[in-house]
Amino acid sequence: MVFTLAQSQTEPPHATHEVANQPPLLAPYDASEDTALLEGLRREGAGWAEPDVRRLGVRAGGVQAQEWGESANRHEPVLRTHDRYGHRVDEVDFHPSWHDLMRVAVAEGLAGAPWADDRPGAHVARTAGGLVWGHTEAGHGCPTSMTYAAVPALRREPELAKIYEPLLTAREYDPELRVPTQKSGLLAGMGMTEKQGGSDVRTNTTTATPTAEPGVYTLRGHKWFTSAPMCDVFLVLAQAPGGLSCFLVPRVLPDGSRNTFRIQRLKDKLGNRSNASSEPEFDGTVSWLVGPEGQGVKTIIEMVNCTRLDCVMMSASLMRKTLVEAGHHVRHRSAFGARLLDQPLMRNVLADLALESEAATTLTLRLAGAADRAVRGDAGERAFRRIATAVGKYWVTKRGPAFAAEALECLGGNGYVEDSGMPRHYREAPLLSIWEGSGNVNALDVLRALTREPATAQALFGELDLARGADPRLDAAVARMRSELGGTTPSGARRLVERMALVLQASLLVRHAPAAVADAFCATRLGGDWGHAFGTLPDTADLDAILERNLPGGE
Structure with missing residues (x-):
């Protein structure tokens, strides 16, 4: 067959460069749609x-x-x-x-x-x-x-x-x-x-x-x-x-x-x-x-309390940002004959990330409320702030890197490319668990507060008591934590503080979030019906309700 110039001119130029099945730019969007x-x-x-x-x-x-x-x-x-x-x-x-x-x-x-x-x-x-x-x-x-x-x-x-x-x-x-x-x-x-x-x-x-x-x-x-x-x-x-x-x-x-x-x-x-x-x-x-x-440490400790709250806030913000990015991608990307958002396992991953994000945001605002009332003279809130901020700083910032990695993975190879912005978020996440004291420093600070400032434990359990009777898994976790307090050694501090963070987050969700969110959180984070990776929510979890609440713009 003889190939002529006339024939070549009839072929569409750059046909292989057609862009299809790629999400549009996310911006502009409303970051407060949360x-x-x-x-x-x-x-x-x-x-x-x-x-x-x-x-x-x-x-x-x-x-x-x-x-x-x-x-x-x-x-x-x-x-x-x-x-x-x-x-x-x-x-x-x-x-x-x-x-x-x-x-x-x-x-x-x-x-x-x-x-x-x-x-x-x-x-x-x-x-x-x-x-x-x-x-x-x-x-x-x-x-x-x-x-x-x-x-x-x-x-x-x-x-x-x-x-x-x-x-x-x-x-x-x-x-x-x-x-x-x-x-x-x-x-x-x-x-x-x-x-x-x-x-x-x-x-x-x-x-x-x-x-x-x-x-x-x-x-x-x-x-x-x-x-x-x-x-x-x-x-x-x-x-x-x-x-x-x-x-x-x-x-x-x-x-x-x-x-x-x-x-x-x-x-x-x-x-x-x-x-x-x-x-x-x-x-x-x-x-x-x-x-x-x-009295340099005593003088500057108020500064540390404030910046630790901001570490929790920044981690929660980073979680929310990467969740929004992941949700946008899977809503507009298709694979194996369906939108990624409609693939059952992807829905499980996103719902699990949404639970973690909501728990972090809810705790962040509770800590901010305690800070606000503490500076206005509320002694009970001052005691709660003292221990709960250290607990939140330890746990929420620890969850940030794993969260960012999973959200990045939702974009597949696109998420590993700098243009997506996800690598920047992923690199940012570990800082917040290091700034203002790494995990060990914060865990030991919680033990120090429990030992030297008994009012902090009273304030924490007073907060947890507000959710008593609402969920048997939460009640059991609080009772188990209470029994562990007196016998915890420094080597067990991380285990105790992790439990404290989870029961505190669960208590807030039980009181303030819809049943679908609270139930899934308690079943997984407290009840043990959960794998080690995100996306392992049980079949009983109401994924539709969780996603509808937490993904902006609907599905």
Whole structure:
């Protein structure tokens, strides 16, 4: 057969490149289209914030905000230690998308704003806002979280709080480096860990030497992991004559000169790439004492309580984001003659992921409610917050990496490709179980609270008692946990804390979620009718009801 040019011109060009059976872009979508989140927002006393949360959710799922998140991670921050003339500057340059994300987050009250808001539920509203805005990207949540957490610690020194708190609670993002009191808004960071000790901050070697001016010290030492080094002020732990103490370190001094804050390098991290994490060196660095000498850990513990809550929030947000991505894919992708969403085993996987996501979101908002009521003087909620936040931090952040991996797998090979965004979420997930104390630190902290603060156990069981009699599997699990409390050794701490987290989540779902959700959770997480992987819900589980509640846009 003779092949002619005329024949070749009749063939459709690039016929093999036709795109079929691929999902459309997810954005724009509404990140606040989350029934459990909105119900929790109202239940925990912040229903007044729902219009703002919904508005922010639409913006978070918009094309522009999603592109900001992608660009901020593709174009990573760059350290400039010196200017062109050799002067030390120690500045970090960020892509414009980072600043866009920060500008919205601060303006929406996701940094220190709740501390200046007298409305009950202000801290719940912030947490709900973080749950939806977290659909953009996670890195910029670090400086907003630390700024939020710095305020209660700074209040240990009223004179300093009087100067800095109005700026830390402002809704103005001002990234320029200059005298803090000349700015419209501030960001705060923290410097605790050192290379020789990590979480064991009592072994810190950074020294604080008093000056002739009362309350003013100079610091000398090196911090191992200080995130967001572009912040305006930092709360830093150092050894003073009276023991480990907390200090406020501004990047720029009141006279306009640069404080000594030498950024030795930026960390090359697994994930969280948009956010700069650094090793700063102090050498004659001017600082102000926050709280009494020797009480640095006690002073900064309020900051840790706040950032641990944010670790739970960010993990829950990441779960929800990846669930939405997976649900979108399987709704529009077909295989073996049917949509993936209609394949029985895929429905089981998605329903199981939905259970985990709803449990994480519901617990997050309960913890936020406890925090809100605790700062308003509720002693019972303060005790509950003390233990439940550590429990939630341990468990929810532990579930995050496995959740992200399963959600990624729902996309198959597409999920393993960077363009899908799922690899970024997968790399992000492990950070949240490490930040503010790894699993062992949090598990042991729970044991410490049970031993030294009996009111915490009373508060926890008081919460669980609200669901007594609603489900026999929950009642049995609570009784078993109660019997284990007194005999748990440090080596068994993880087992106990895992059980505490599951019964707490189950009790909340039994009280507040539909029967289909509560029953499936208790059957699997408490009753043992569950495999080790996601997608092993029993045949009795009402998958349709779970998916209808948890997948946005219907089926």
